[in-house]
Amino acid sequence: MEQTVVNELDAVAVHVRNLDFYYGQVQALFGINMNIKPRQVTAFIGPSGCGKSTLLRCFNRMNEVLLGTRIAGDILIHGSDIYREGTRLESLRKRVGMVFQKSNPFPMTIFENIAFGPRMRGLREKAQLEGIVERSLKQADLWQEVKDRLNRSALDLSGGQQQRLCIARALANEPEIILMDEPASALDPISTAKIEETIQELRTNYTIVIVTHNLQQAARCSDYTAFFYLGKLVEMDATAKIFQTPTQKRTEDYISGKFG
């Protein structure tokens, strides 16, 4: 019996059980239950304020940066309860990387940006750091563009390059899961396409959860889609199914553009 539970959890990257979330007095998430599969791209869609970003930020406990938030229920990542007392936030956030809506490179060189995470964990050796930087930048499709100017400020890069730098920075930590909070919403179509390409390349090795407002984007690059409405998970299934034959009326209305 025990054995089967463990196996079941192994096949699940993120397991959410009866999750409620409050900003002060306001409840933002109601009884969320879901399983996110490993090495797949899962998209969260829904209108503004439906709680999709809040749920995403629960996965690496980023909501705790804000004062007065409260959470009930469990989140298990690869079987371990991340809200258990004694969980080290630093190691959780190393395992669960995050890319934000607005690219946020540090005012440092490109190299220092990528090396930031490993350095924070005490890695000092130059050669090792160089290896990590090169590998991460290659994974994020940025290496060719910046390999000659690693020591220039990251702020000199274009918007799309900055966002891919942020992806590379998250990859440098060798995370298991990458959370992306509307990573392309502030970018032009060409940069967006590049980001999506990067996501396609990363899916083979990483579990990716992406919040998006762009339904086409969800349809194009995700394997599973979860639709949220007013803090509740309305429906979650394979992307093709959600977009073609949703079981819920609300999902269908949203996808067909009846409300948004």
Next chain:
Amino acid sequence: MPVSENKGYREFRRGFWAEGVPFIWISGITVLLLIGMIAGLIGIIVASGAGNFWPANVAKLTLKDGSYLLGPVTDREEEGAAARTQVKIANRDVFGLDFKWVDDSEIVKTEYPADAAVIERMEYGHLQGFILSFKEGDTVTPATSAGFFDMVAAKHRQVSEAREEMKSVQERITHERRSLTEIEIAMRKLSSGPASDLPETKVRLDEMQKQFDAKSETLAASLQGPERELERLEALAACCEVEVAISDGSTKTVPLMNAVDIYRPNGMGPFSKAAYYAGKAVSFLVDWPRESNTEGGVYPAIFGTVMMVFLMVIICTPLGVMTALYMHEYAKPGPALSAVRMAVNNLAGVPSIVFGIFGLGFFVYFVGGGLDALFFADKLPEPTFGTGGILWASLTLALLTVPVVVVSTLEGLAAVPRANREGSLALGASKFQTIWNVVLPNAMPGILTGVILAISRAAGEVAPLMITGVVKLVSELPVDASWPFFHLDRKFMHLGFHIYDVGFQSPNVEAAKPMVYTTTGLLLLIVVALNLVAIVLRNKLRNKYRGSAL
């Protein structure tokens, strides 16, 4: 068409008030007023202080009664038909005052004789008159002989060099003698201590006495050379005198050793005047003051001011930044934090003299007195740290300026984009790592703004310094070649206090006036220079972080 005209006027009037035209004018005028005030202040300081070192032409005013006045014309007043002229007659030791007003109706003739000489002396200010002769030993050379003034100048240079050398030899001798003084102090301490009656103390004392004698003997032998050298230099320096006829008809003899400068301004061209001016300006910056600060340079005051400001910055920046960090990053918002915030803001409004009194009571008497009792008990009752000094003054000023740094740092921290903090946290950095690597560098421009404000405030502050360590005149700088090099217990001179002292406490305020302006200008320059350093640094950092707050 009177109707439409009327309408046009009404519309104009409505627009006039609605667009706030009068308000724009009033605010523009206020700005103008402010700029005018600042420009006027700086203008007065520069106009009155910049000419201080310029060798003014010496006028010879022959009066009706046949006597004459000799000196630069410094002022003129006209009241209807009556006009009067102020002459700097100098020769303070003879006339008692430096300036004299004379009615223009009294003046028969004004001329600028080329041989009128000004001798700047070590004491009693300038001597103005006509040089009659030069005396070296028993040889007297009259001023009429060929190449007389070149000869005097050459001799004067020689004497000045000898005087400088004397000073350094003197210093060397004092330095050598120091070890003797140390033994003496140790012996005194032992013989007056609680164990003075014990036989072993007596033995020890005898031993020390012997050591002292031996040392003084070797010293006497080794110092023979320098002492002889000193005698020779003294003789050289005292070799010559000049004889000067002054305007009351008498003659005055000035030892060449006492003359700082001998020149004849009326015969100088603009270039030699400019050279003289430059030389004086440099010596103002690098020399020590003379004649109760009204003459000579302000070097120790510059040194004291700058060193105090640096110490203050070193103390108040970490204090303020750490306070602000805790308040902004760690403390939970609530009534307690609001109270602290309010207290910090109010602290900036406490009169500086209150800080001074606190510094005197707490730092000087309590902390300094405690340090003396613990570590310098052998020198008591003479205090070491238990009296005003540059460390206590800097600490007091640091307290005074810490609120400024705290407030600016808080603003700087609040301006750090949340995206940067979250980016760092999301990469697995701890809160401390985030603050240290991302937040603090980002808040640096804000912190430096605080430092700039602190420097401006501290460099201009005088009141709290007067009771925590500033003095009118010091014999040693707080940093010198003797161990441990930094003497933070020493008293120091400060430009702000120097201005007060020269302008209001000197025996001869009128003569010192240009000096006050010059010193004020210098203090302003130093504050601007210190600020510029911080501003350039801040702009560099701002450039580095530009775009991060997009």
